[in-house]
Amino acid sequence: xKTKQTVIALLLxxxxxxxxxASEFEVSGAKTLSPYFQVKSGGETSGDAMPLKSTEVKATIxxxxxxVCVTQTYANAGDKPLEATYIFPGSTRAxxxxxxxxxxxxxxxxxxxxxxxxxRIYEQAKTEGKSTSLLEQQRPNxxxxxxxxxxxxxxxxxxxxxxxxxxxxxxxxxxxxxxxVGPRYSNxxxxxxxxxxxxxxxxxxxxxxxxxxxxxISVDVIAGxxxxxxxxxxxxxxxxxxxxSHAFLTLNGSDAQPNNKDFxxxxxxxxxxxxxxxxxxxxxxxxxxxxxxxxxKRSTAVVLPPRDYVFVVDVSGSMRGFPLNTAxxxxxxxxxxxxxxxxxxxxxxxxxxxxxxxxxxxxxxENLANALQMIEQEQGGGGxxxxxxxxxxxxxxxxxxxxxxxxxxTDGYVGCETEAFDLIRNxxxxxxxxxFGIGSSVNRFLIEGMARSGEGEPFIITHPDQxxxxxxxxxxxxxxxxxxxxxxDFNGFEVYDVEPVSIxxxxxxxxxxxxxxxxGAAQGTITLRGQSGGxxxxxxxxxxxxxxxxxxxxxxxLWARNRIATLADYIQLERSDERVKQVTxxxxxxxxxxAYTSFVAVDDVVRNPGGKSQSVKxxxxxxxxxxxxxxxxxxxxxxxxxxxxxxxxxxxxxxYRSYRAWKSRCA
Amino acid sequence: MRLSxxxxxxxxxxxxxxxxxxxxxxxxxRMTDRSDEPWGLLALATLVVVTxxxxxxxxxxxxxxxxxxxxxGLYVLTFRLSTSLPRAMLAMAAFGLLLFRGRTMxxxxxxxxxxxxxxxxxxxxxxxxxxxxxxxxxARTLSALHFVVTREGxxxxxxxxxxxxxxxCSGVRMLWFGLYLAATIAAWNKLNxxxxxxxxxxxxxxxxxxxxxxxxxxxxKEAQIVSLPEWTHxxxxxxxxxxxxxxxxRLxxxxxxxxxxx
Numbered sequence: 001x002k003t004k005q006t007v008i009a010l011l012l013x014x015x016x017x018x019x020x021x022a023s024e025f026e027v028s029g030a031k032t033l034s035p036y037f038q039v040k041s042g043g044e045t046s047g048d049a050m051p052l053k054s055t056e057v058k059a060t061i062x063x064x065x066x067x068v069c070v071t072q073t074y075a076n077a078g079d080k081p082l083e084a085t086y087i088f089p090g091s092t093r094a095x096x097x098x099x100x101x102x103x104x105x106x107x108x109x110x111x112x113x114x115x116x117x118x119x120r121i122y123e124q125a126k127t128e129g130k131s132t133s134l135l136e137q138q139r140p141n142x143x144x145x146x147x148x149x150x151x152x153x154x155x156x157x158x159x160x161x162x163x164x165x166x167x168x169x170x171x172x173x174x175x176x177x178x179x180x181v182g183p184r185y186s187n188x189x190x191x192x193x194x195x196x197x198x199x200x201x202x203x204x205x206x207x208x209x210x211x212x213x214x215x216x217i218s219v220d221v222i223a224g225x226x227x228x229x230x231x232x233x234x235x236x237x238x239x240x241x242x243x244x245s246h247a248f249l250t251l252n253g254s255d256a257q258p259n260n261k262d263f264x265x266x267x268x269x270x271x272x273x274x275x276x277x278x279x280x281x282x283x284x285x286x287x288x289x290x291x292x293x294x295x296x297k298r299s300t301a302v303v304l305p306p307r308d309y310v311f312v313v314d315v316s317g318s319m320r321g322f323p324l325n326t327a328x329x330x331x332x333x334x335x336x337x338x339x340x341x342x343x344x345x346x347x348x349x350x351x352x353x354x355x356x357x358x359x360x361x362x363x364x365x366e367n368l369a370n371a372l373q374m375i376e377q378e379q380g381g382g383g384x385x386x387x388x389x390x391x392x393x394x395x396x397x398x399x400x401x402x403x404x405x406x407x408x409x410t411d412g413y414v415g416c417e418t419e420a421f422d423l424i425r426n427x428x429x430x431x432x433x434x435x436f437g438i439g440s441s442v443n444r445f446l447i448e449g450m451a452r453s454g455e456g457e458p459f460i461i462t463h464p465d466q467x468x469x470x471x472x473x474x475x476x477x478x479x480x481x482x483x484x485x486x487x488x489d490f491n492g493f494e495v496y497d498v499e500p501v502s503i504x505x506x507x508x509x510x511x512x513x514x515x516x517x518x519x520g521a522a523q524g525t526i527t528l529r530g531q532s533g534g535x536x537x538x539x540x541x542x543x544x545x546x547x548x549x550x551x552x553x554x555x556x557x558l559w560a561r562n563r564i565a566t567l568a569d570y571i572q573l574e575r576s577d578e579r580v581k582q583v584t585x586x587x588x589x590x591x592x593x594x595a596y597t598s599f600v601a602v603d604d605v606v607r608n609p610g611g612k613s614q615s616v617k618x619x620x621x622x623x624x625x626x627x628x629x630x631x632x633x634x635x636x637x638x639x640x641x642x643x644x645x646x647x648x649x650x651x652x653x654x655x656y657r658s659y660r661a662w663k664s665r666c667a
Numbered sequence: 668m669r670l671s672x673x674x675x676x677x678x679x680x681x682x683x684x685x686x687x688x689x690x691x692x693x694x695x696x697r698m699t700d701r702s703d704e705p706w707g708l709l710a711l712a713t714l715v716v717v718t719x720x721x722x723x724x725x726x727x728x729x730x731x732x733x734x735x736x737x738x739x740g741l742y743v744l745t746f747r748l749s750t751s752l753p754r755a756m757l758a759m760a761a762f763g764l765l766l767f768r769g770r771t772m773x774x775x776x777x778x779x780x781x782x783x784x785x786x787x788x789x790x791x792x793x794x795x796x797x798x799x800x801x802x803x804x805x806a807r808t809l810s811a812l813h814f815v816v817t818r819e820g821x822x823x824x825x826x827x828x829x830x831x832x833x834x835x836c837s838g839v840r841m842l843w844f845g846l847y848l849a850a851t852i853a854a855w856n857k858l859n860x861x862x863x864x865x866x867x868x869x870x871x872x873x874x875x876x877x878x879x880x881x882x883x884x885x886x887x888k889e890a891q892i893v894s895l896p897e898w899t900h901x902x903x904x905x906x907x908x909x910x911x912x913x914x915x916x917r918l919x920x921x922x923x924x925x926x927x928x929x
Contacts, residue, residue, distance in 0.1 A: 352826025381891055382828045638885040639835035640878065641904035643704055646844040649909045653916055654851060 035183035035202050035631050048078035050212055051150060052086050052618045055259065057177055057217040063224050064275050064292065065554045066164045066175055068094075073157050076150045081613035083126065083148040087199050087620065089178035092141045092444045094162040095561035096593035097553070101133045101147075101601040102157040110135070110601035112591050114584055118598035122146065129608035133158050135599040138199045139417065140565070141445040142181055143593070149608040160599070163554045165290075168274045170473070170509040172229075177263040179215060182441050182623045183318065183630045185384035186415035196595070200415045203619040207628050211621040215259035218250040226270040233264040233462060260621040261440035264462070276511055278546035280522055281555040288555035289495070289546075291514040293539050295482050295506055296532040306341040307478065308360050308402040309334075310393045310431070313375060314410035314438075316350040318630030320380030323439045327409050329464040330436060331375050333471040334407065338363035345396055346371045349389035350382035359397050381629060384414050387423060394427045404431035405478060408450060412443030413630065420446065421569075424453040432456045434474060441623035452569075457508050477507040483530040483537060488514055492524025493543045499562040506530075515559040522546065560590040568595065673727040680726050680765065683739065687758040693751045694784070703784040704840075710847055711782035714775065717854045718766075726765050735761040755783055773863040777850035786843055794837040795821070797875065802832045805883040816886075823886060830889045838878030841908050845874035848912055852919035869918045870911075877911035 051074045059068040076082050090096065099110035110133065113121065118134060125132035126148035133156070134146045150156055166173050184200045205211060221227065226244040236255035240248045249265065251258055269275070279290040311334060313327055331346075338344060343360035344367075347353055356374055361367040393406050414420075424433050433454025437447035438461050451458035457477050459470045486503040498516035506512060512528060526541045549555060564583050571579050580596055587597030622630065640646075698705045726732065738761040742754055759779050767775035798821040806818040809825075816825045821832040849870035853863040881904050887893045888900065 351828040354826070377894070379891060379894065637831045637833045637836055638882050638889060639833070639900075640838055640841050640881070641901045641908065643706065643840050643844075645901060645905050646840060646908055647706070647709070649905060649912055650844050650848050653848065653909075653912050657852075657916060 034186065035200060035204055048076050048082060049616060050618060051076060051082055051084040051147075051616055052213045053155075054214040054216070055088075055179075057215075057263075059175065059177065059217070059219045061166065061175060061219065061221045061223075063222075063279075064166050064173075065552075065558070066166055067161070067552075067554065068164065068177070069159060069161050071157055071159045072145065073155060074147050074150055075155045076152050078614075079152045081152070081608045082150045083146065083613045083615045084150060084618060085615065086145045086147075086618040087138070087181050087202050088143055088145065089181045089441070090141050090143055090162065091164050091176060091178065092448050093164045093561070094141075095164065095557040096135070096137075096143070096160055096162040096599075097557050097591050098161040099133075099135050099599040099601065100159050101131075101603070102159070103131055103154065103603055106603060108601045108603055110599040112588055112593070112597050112599055114588070115596050115598050118600040121600050121602060122148065125149075125602040126613075127611040129606045129611045131156065131603040131605075131607055133601045135160060135593060137593050137595050137598070138196050139445050140568070140595075141178070141443070142199065144199055149611070149613055151607055158601075163557050165513070165558050167292075167510055167513060171268055171274055173267050173269075173274075175219065175265040176444075177217060178441060178444070179259045179261065179263060180441050180620055180623050182411065182413045182439070182443060182626060184413050184415045184443075185316065185318070197415055203617055204631050205619050205621050207622050207626070209621070210257050211259060211619075213259065213618070216251055217258075217263055218248065219265055221247045221249070221265075221267065223267075223269055224275070225273065228268050228270055230265075230267040232266070234258060234261065237265075257621065257624075261624040262442070262462070274511060278526065278541045278543065279549045279555065280518070280543075280546045281549040281552070283553070283556060286556065287518045288559050289516055289518050290549075290555055290558070291488070291512075291516075291526060291528075291541065293512040293514075293528045293541075295509055295511055296534060296537045298476060298482055298509060298533065306339065306343070306400070306402045308398055308400065308404040309338070309342065309344040310347060310360075310396055310404065310406045311335075311344065311371075312347045312349065312389055312393045312406060312408045312410075314350070314384060314386070314408075315348045315378040315380055315382075316384040316413075316630075317381050318384065318411055318413045318626055319438070320627040320629050322625035323411050324378060324380045326438050326461060326464045326467065327436075328375055328378075330409060330438070330461060330467040330471065332372060333467050334474070335363075335368050335371055337471060337475050338368070340364075343400060343402060344371070346374060347389055347393050347396075348375065348378060349385060350380075351385055352382075353385070353389045353392050355392070355396070359399060380627075384410075386410070386414050387416055387419055390420060390423050394423075394430055398430070405456070406431045406433045406454065407436065407474075408433065409436045409438060410446075411439040411626075412437055412446035414443070414446065417443075417446045417449055421449050421453040424450055428453075428455065434478070435459070436461060436470070439623060440625050455504065473508070476509075482506045482509060483512070483532050486512060486528065486530040489527045489529070490524065491527065493522075493526060494518060494520045497559075497563070499559060499566065501566070515555070515562050517559070556590055557592060560586050560592055564592070564594055672729060676726040676728055676731065679729070679732055683735070683761065683765075686739070687742065687761075690751075690755045690758045694755065697751075697784040703787040705784070706786065706843065706847075707782045707784050710778050710850070713847075713851055714778040714782060714854070717775065717778065717851070721771075721854070721857060723766055724768075731765065731768060735765045738764070752783065752785070752788055756780070759783060770859040771854065771857050771863070773860040773867075774850060774853035774858050777846065777863065777867060778854055781843065781847050781850060786839060789843070790834065790837060790839045794834055794839055797837040797839065797842075797878070798832045798834070800875065801836065801838065801879045801882040804879045805832070805886060808883050809886060825886075825890055828890050830886055832882055836882060838875065838881075841878055841904075841911075842871070842874045844908070845870045845911060845915060848915050849919065852916060856919065858919070866915070866919055870915045873911040873914050873918075874908070877907040881907045 052072060053075045054073045056071045057068060059066055074084050101108045122132050122134040129149060131149045136144045138144050145158060147156055147158060166175060183204055186200045223245045227247055230239055230247055232249060236252050237249050238252045242248060274294055276292045276294040281288050311331060313331060315324060340363060342363045344363055345360050346356040356371050398404055433450055434456035435447045435450040436459045440462055442460055447458045461467055461470055483506040495516045495518045498514060503512060522543050524543050528539045530537045564586050567579050567583050583594050584596040587594040593599060697703060698708060738757050742757040746754060763776040763779045802818050802821045802823055806816045806823055809816040814825060816823050823830040846867060849866045853866050884903050888895045
């Protein structure tokens with residue numbers, strides 16, 4: 001009877017669980033866009049999984065303008081026709097103005113087309129079996145190259161050209177060539193994702209795996225003035241001085257993997273001068289000018305008003321290891337500079353967010369120690385939900401009504417850049433925003449965009465040693481603007497389409513840059529006025545004394561690029577077909593790659609009848625210092641112990657039981 | 668001259684062994700082709716040891732073949748329609764009924780069943796339900812401890828973090844070893860059929876419970892709520908399995924308080 005009761009009790013105990021199990025055969029949740037690790041498939045695949053064989057970069061810096069030629073070489077070592085897709089980064093200020101494709105002896109110049117039209121031409125050529133290439137912009141600093149119908153044994157070279165304006169900060173010029181796009185976190189579902197987001201689902205090589213694609217860069221610096229303090233953060237770079245104002249740099253091959261970190265070249269001109277003044281160029285139909293005005297000296301504020309800071313720190317999986325250690329060093333530096341009358345809070349975010357306190361804390365030693373302890377415990381893991389973190393930071397009560405600054409510390413590996421910019425712009429009345437980008441291949445589009453949207457400044461830190469200097473700059477910038485209420489007058493010089501329309505206050509020690517078009521005679525005066533810490537600041541430039549810029553369309557490209565960036569900001573605020581059309585027209589008129597115009601090149605020879613080919617996404621190396629946890633698939637799991645461990649436990653228990661039984665029999 | 672019933676029965680037994688040769692062929696292949704973990708050989712070896720120790724009664728009467736014959740008939744009729752594992756189960760059931768007839772049939776039959784390569788199949792059919800169970804109970808337990816955890820399939824979400832109770836987390840291997848332990852104790856101690864069935868049921872509940880507790884405990888480590896070295900992941904699982912195993916042994920001992928006659 002007792003046994004039957006036990007049986008019934010067991011059945012009753014199990015019954016609720018059967019209900020749970022019965023209701024559980026619906027698979028819910030859509031798959032999200034996510035980067036993933038390249039898996040080497042064994043067996044009979046005969047395609048070439050890594051068609052990009054090399055990238056060669058040749059940059060020429062003449063004065064303040066860099067002209068860069070990037071040559072990507074694709075080859076097919078397999079025995080099936082290929083379509084290769086390669087995601088690569090560019091400078092956030094790059095104006096991509098040309099592309100050509102070389103197959104064997106044939107050189108085909110690419111045409112710029114509206115984005116949809118370019119894609120249509122590419123797809124049609126691909127289906128028809130013609131070799132074709134398509135360059136699209138997915139972000140201002142992320143580009144996608146598609147090359148179709150690469151036949152077995154083929155070598156296809158695609159060359160693209162861009163120009164960029166180098167704007168010095170505190171007298172230091174910096175040329176950055178980013179080499180790899182870091183893995184981006186996205187919670188957007190794969191199904192229904194927009195075209196400009198699908199690239200996020202790209203394969204990566206695991207940490208430590210060397211990419212078989214080689215990388216070489218050479219930079220020719222022709223400053224026009226003697227160079228000083230020329231240095232490169234990338235190991236294995238050897239500068240060669242042709243004369244005092246001309247240096248040539250190239251990689252010497254000592255770095256085994258130069259293509260997983262930004263190439264950063266820094267230099268100053270003699271006496272820390274900067275190239276300033278007026279550049280004019282005359283075209284067949286339009287003339288352009290570029291005005292660069294040296295900023296005033298920064299004056300030291302006597303009394304610093306109290307401020308409120310919210311430090312928003314990324315502790316996601318991609319920050320694990322070196323980036324998070326750098327962020328910890330940075331935060332210690334930032335906290336150590338707070339004044340006793342400042343208030344602060346710390347928000348750590350990954351998949352979720354957690355704050356040090358529900359409202360701002362006074363910057364007392366005890367509160368600062370608690371903040372440091374909070375960040376020290378972090379190891380880095382999970383997703384990167386930046387938007388909820390920013391929302392929470394903006395919503396934190398500001399009881400003292402002190403001027404608030406939000407300081408974001410992140411590597412920027414997210415796919416929601418434009419949403420972040422919108423959020424920041426819509427809340428400018430609550431706080432301004434400064435962004436610190438951490439890592440060897442930071443998403444500069446996000447960092448610069450957040451700072452621009454928040455009327456703050458961006459800072460990039462690639463090594464913990466840089467933290468102290470960057471924090472010092474941050475303190476200077478935040479104490480007072482360098483130049484405020486800036487206005488430019490053109491007397492006797494007929495100008496139009498001037499960029500920017502209104503010049504924002506300058507926080508950083510950076511020149512004011514004004515682009516525009518001009519007509520008529522090159523005469524008159526340009527006057528810049530503003531308010532600095534030392535009073536009114538006035539600089540005058542006689543147009544007749546300007547330097548002509550000949551033999552290049554650089555100013556046209558740079559002006560158009562600037563106008564496109566301004567329109568893109570407006571499109572983010574409120575999308576309008578008119579503004580999209582303006583960007584498209586600018587891209588088509590000035591032959592530029594934009595979000596709405598792409599380059600496409602087609603070889604008219606049909607080399608792959610039927611057009612069937614294997615599509616391959618070029619796997620990318622993980623940026624230096626980034627752990628495998630940055631790539632989707634790093635979701636923590638709870639696997640059971642290995643079977644040999646379970647066997648050991650069972651065998652031990654049975655063995656011990658047998659021993660006890662044998663002992664009791666012997667006893 | 669008519670053979671005695673005993674010899675006739677023995678001859679039929681050998682005939683049955685030969686008749687199901689496809690099962691032996693498949694078994695040998697499965698144990699060596701790495702498609703499954705070959706722990707079935709451990710159960711088979713244990714069964715052989717127990718049989719030698721306890722003795723086995725080979726069939727000696729024709730009427731003992733009735734139900735085995737029915738099972739073999741099913742084996743033949745469904746041969747073309749079924750796959751290798753169900754066929755093997757029918758054959759093993761027939762031999763189990765024949766060799767271990769009587770009050771210890773369930774105990775020895777349990778070892779016989781576990782000697783088949785069932786881990787991969789169990790993972791396929793029962794893995795997901797077990798994961799859901801572990802995830803659901805973990806989510807409820809954690810919520811009761813004021814961690815706002817939601818379950819989506821076999822994923823646990825907390826503060827935007829996601830912990831996955833994926834295939835290797837189902838506890839199927841723990842379950843196999845728990846049942847193996849129960850079957851060995853039952854067969855060794857010659858527990859009767861009812862007590863053996865209760866011991867198996869108890870082992871099932873204990874091991875599934877241990878796996879659920881394991882998933883809940885590991886949530887704290889994987890969500891980085893507590894910082895623990897990597898070895899604790901396996902350590903927690905082994906410790907909980909050891910507790911479940913000791914309880915199974917204890918349960919087997921309780922059952923053995925009234926030793927039965929074979």
